[in-house]
Amino acid sequence: MxxxxxxxxxxxxxxxxxxxxxxxxxxxxxxxxxxxxxxxxxxxxxxxxxxxxxxxxxxxxxxxxxxxxxxxxxxxxxxxxxxxxxxxxxxxxxxxxxxxxxxxxxxxxxxxxxxxxxxxxxxxxxxxxxxxxxxxxxxxxxxxxxxxxxxxxxxxxxxxxxxxxxxxxxxxxxxxxxxxxxxxxxxxxxxxxxxxxxxxxxxxxxxxxxxAAPIESVIDPEPVTTTVGVEPELPESVEVVLTNGIIAETYVDWDTSGLNLKEVGRYTITGEIWDADWVIELEVIVDDVRHTDPVEEK
Incomplete structure (x- = not known):
């Protein structure tokens, strides 16, 4: 098997x-x-x-x-x-x-x-x-x-x-x-x-x-977290399952047009897998920059 x-x-x-x-x-x-x-x-x-x-x-x-x-x-x-x-x-x-x-x-x-x-x-x-x-x-x-x-x-x-x-x-x-x-x-x-x-x-x-076997499914990428005003570090590749059972990695082009880095929130962006008719989704979490550990008072 x-x-x-x-x-x-x-x-x-x-x-x-x-x-x-x-x-x-x-x-x-x-x-x-x-x-x-x-x-x-x-x-x-x-x-x-x-x-x-x-x-x-x-x-x-x-x-x-x-x-x-x-x-x-x-x-x-x-x-x-x-x-x-x-x-x-x-x-x-x-x-x-x-x-x-x-x-x-x-x-x-x-x-x-x-x-x-x-x-x-x-x-x-x-x-x-x-x-x-x-x-x-x-x-x-x-x-x-x-x-x-x-x-x-x-x-x-x-x-x-x-x-x-x-x-x-x-x-x-x-x-x-x-x-x-x-x-x-x-x-x-x-x-x-x-x-x-x-x-x-x-x-x-x-x-x-x-x-070169066709892609059967895509392994959902983990959500990416960033802060207001900071460009997120998006993965260059995602894992895919081929029809022969192999798990490989393939490059992906992300469309960030729906991402608003000026407001806190959860956004879903899409990406196209290179040389394949696949569109995938990635959740980007924009957090408030002020959500940091408090500075200890001296």
Whole structure:
């Protein structure tokens, strides 16, 4: 069951999308600006879900293993839940048979419990995750849909012409990636593998698609109090609940034309959410400046 989680990086939806800027990432010695995945590699780094190696490289052409995916999506889930590997609720989760508690890679072990608990990644009938195996594109489609809560868009047609080459139980997830713009190719090549650079772009597009879900409701902002003659400090953003259950933040433009700062009273102002057909209300309380603690007599 999906719970409402707030994105741990204080995500703000603006103009239909929010992604950190690649300009703030540190970069890698083996990723040039001419690489078609350059921006997404740096954005994935800024998001904290796909990082490089201690030697400063990213190894963009390296084939993606299932262990890479477990770690990347495990870190993403921790950010979503605002938890750490030690505080995420994994009690009672049965470890994958081939990633036991005694694993030399303890990061992989802990994150494998996270992705299993979150329903992102499951094993084969023998409860094996097969971390050393390469990740096929159809397998990647399944875990991306699970991790980013991507939905089947009924009013959008998937433009994938080689679904017949995918296993039947992966076809719906591949179509969902296409519908949400995570993949824009007509030949998905479901049984082929993916490079780390390609995976960075899949991650960033999935994140973008997750936050592009329609707004279902707005969480009413707390009233704002000010004093006569003083401009109130209005919130720049409000929290919204998206149709996929995500709680995010979005910018709002306030209309203060109905606010009278010359008289004490309670006023209701309206605000328009950026890039959405939503008008919300905010109560502004104008108090008397003389309502202060009395000065003690000496």
């Amino acid at each position: 999906k719970s409402m989680l707030k994105w741990g990086l204080a995500a703000v939806i603006a103009a239909g999308t929010l992604l950190p800027s690649a300009a703030f990432a540190e970069g890698y010695t083996d990723v040039k600006e001419t690489n078609t995945h350059y921006d997404n590699i740096l954005i994935a780094q800024e998001l904290g879900i796909l990082s490089g190696y201690p030697d400063g490289t990213f190894r963009p052409n390296q084939k993606l293993t299932r262990a890479h995916v477990i770690k990347a999506l495990g870190k993403f889930e921790l950010e979503m839940a605002e938890k750490t590997m030690d505080t995420y609720p994994v009690a009672g989760v049965k470890p994958f048979r081939d990633i036991p508690p005694t694993s030399r890679d303890q990061e992989l072990y802990k994150l494998s419990l996270v992705v299993k608990a979150a329903g992102i990644f499951d094993g084969d009938p023998n409860n094996d995750a097969k971390p050393a195996n390469l990740m096929s594109r159809q397998q990647m489609a399944k875990v991306l849909v699970n991790a980013f809560w991507l939905e089947d868009l009924e009013d959008v047609d998937a433009d994938v012409r080689d679904l017949d080459k995918a296993a039947p139980y992966f076809r719906d997830q591949i179509k969902i990636l296409s519908e949400n713009g995570v993949t824009n190719v007509t030949e998905f090549r479901p049984t082929e593998t993916t490079s780390r650079a390609q995976f960075a772009s899949f991650l960033v597009r999935s994140f973008d698609a997750m936050l």
